[in-house]
Amino acid sequence: MASPHEKLAELGVALPKAAVPKANYVAVRRSGNQIYVSGQVSEGENGIITGKLGATMDVTEGAAAARRCALAVLAQIEQNAGVPLDRIAQVVKLVVMVNSTPDFTAQPQVANGASDLLVTVLGDAGRHARSAFGVAALPLGAAVEIEAIVDIRE
Secondary structure, three states: OOOHHHHHHHHOOOOOOOOOOOOOOOOEEEEOOEEEEEEEEOEEOOEEOEOOEOOOEOHHHHHHHHHHHHHHHHHHHHHHOOOOHHHEEEEEEEEEEEEEOOOOOOHHHHHHHHHHHHHHHHHHHHOOEEEEEEEOOOHHHEOEEEEEEEEEOO
8 A cells, every 4th residue: 555655745835834833823732632733824935825705716727726735744744743644644624714705605615625645645534523604804815714623643
């Protein structure tokens, strides 16, 4: 079975450098065998992926932004919590916030960009409970923000 990094390579992606918190909080917090990952905003090679679903972005673009958030979550786990990806026992829960217009209702399809990546990279360990909802705005104008709770193996 391929490792998470091998699966990322098969997808043609690599983990980004873990973002530094932009305010007074920590990016990750470990409590026993659980890691809580603070909200990771959609960010690409050229900076924050901004936009509003239902106005300036479509579902495909939103799903790509959510996928970038999932990569950022994995980067935080490995780089800031110091836990190799192959020690992830289970992604327990994702909270997906989508910057969207009041009439936009496809937040779950946007969130699938993150969910699909996690299942592809981590297999069954990537299957998770999830909330996906629209918000009026996100920090720095980001299109998507995702926070996560993850169980790890010792």
